[in-house]
Amino acid sequence: MTHHRAVGVEMTKSLRVIAIATAVALIGGLGTVTTQAQAPQYSVWLVESSRFMGVPFGAFMPDRAFVPGSTSPMNNINTVDLPVNVGVIKGGNDIVLYDAGWKAQDYLKMTGSAHWAPLPQQLAQLGIKPEDVTKIVIGHGHWDHAGQLSDFPNAVLYVQKAELEGIEWALNYPHPRISAVNTSPGGCARSPACGYPPLTLAEIYGKVLSGKAVIVDGQREIAPGLIIHPAHRAHTAGSQLLQVNTAIGQILFGSDVFSSWEGIRDWMIANPQQTDTVQQFLAYEKCYKITGGFQNCVAAHEPLSYTDKYPITKNSWVGPNGSRAAEVVLAPGEMSRKPK
């Protein structure tokens, strides 16, 4: 009898501990959910910084490589045009850019690109002036994603510490093949230090020098409803995603981690570069978890962008120099910027 009573007392104690722990977890979880649900909703647009024309599909997505004579829709497209999509996010006290395109002057035309327009000009069609931009989150530091930082004098740059450390590591690695900034004559063929022209690194450096940079270490909420998530090695050493609270649920921007929206949908790697493809898949999973599917994952180079086939981008129009823009979602009370 004594033994049974002792066991009963122990069980009651255990149950009490479990109940308290569960209650604490529930309250904590509820608090988190409540916080994101209470966060302001943002308006989101997408602008096309430029378009790389006629890129072999297989170079972009190995699993979609063209097979002459194939009737499979997975392998019957030879080349694709890749937009360079920049996210424009407005809400609260912020206007945020996710990625910053690349810089071209009249005489600077990267081979095979078209429809380049300066970001300030593209933002003007949304009624946004460069000095209005408060934050820029770069998904990573490659030349076509961090190129126009200096055009936004008031914007604070958010870049992962791991990205800067990755560049430093690569440049100083004691093997010439790994530290190479160029490889074949006339080419920069995917070595770890590739993809960072001195001008682009100088753009990032300029923000740090002017005191307008936040070096992020992992996950960070940069404003209510705007959360940076690390996606290290999912494209570059310090890639990062940006979660945005909107009226259509959570949207997750992914830069080149999410190079292809079809890749996220079909679980295929895209734009391998310096990518650890396992990390890229884990980042895809993160989008499914955060947004509840693949529809709200925003890809940087999806060829179907601005068409009905990529639904979140279908509310689109043609802007400066034939570049495209899309109105993704409006916050309550926000007026449409789509030309009538």
Add this chain to the structure above:
Amino acid sequence: MKGARIMARLPSVKVLLFTLVLGALLGIIGVALVREATITPAATARALRPTLSPRPALTPVEEAYALALWPIHNEVKAGALRMIAGGLSYKLGQLDRAALKTRIETARDTYRKAAASIGTLEPPPSMVKHHGDYREAVRLYEQSAREMVRVSDDGRDEHLVRAHPLSMQAGVILLKVGNELWPTEYKPN
């Protein structure tokens, strides 16, 4: 009389013409409405798609010059990246002044060697401007390095701030020249 009755039953020419014209106008409007309803932004974008004509190939002498400058460019580019990354690491507290000085002095050495090597090249007439521009870029990087290294003496960040526009200018030139000589240097990233 019979002819007059027949004539009275036939619609007048004016009415006929009016009906034809009206029909044609309505037809045009109908076609336009159908077209407007079916044109998508994507279709409009496709219509605006430029026909990119292939770039003219470099001549053999131009290509020889580009190939000769390429290894020099690799060194200049690597030197510039290490110098800028050094400035970044210093500002982020990961490099001290002595280490930054070493990094910058190494870069300066690279630029001096590059300038000497470039001096030995003989560009074809069509490349003389690019040759001059590239020499200017190297000079600007060297000037930037000279300013940056002063921070190791007095610890004042204003040297870095003063040096920065020189690096930016040099970086623009590198891309400008590279776009002509090595157009495949930067692929979509």
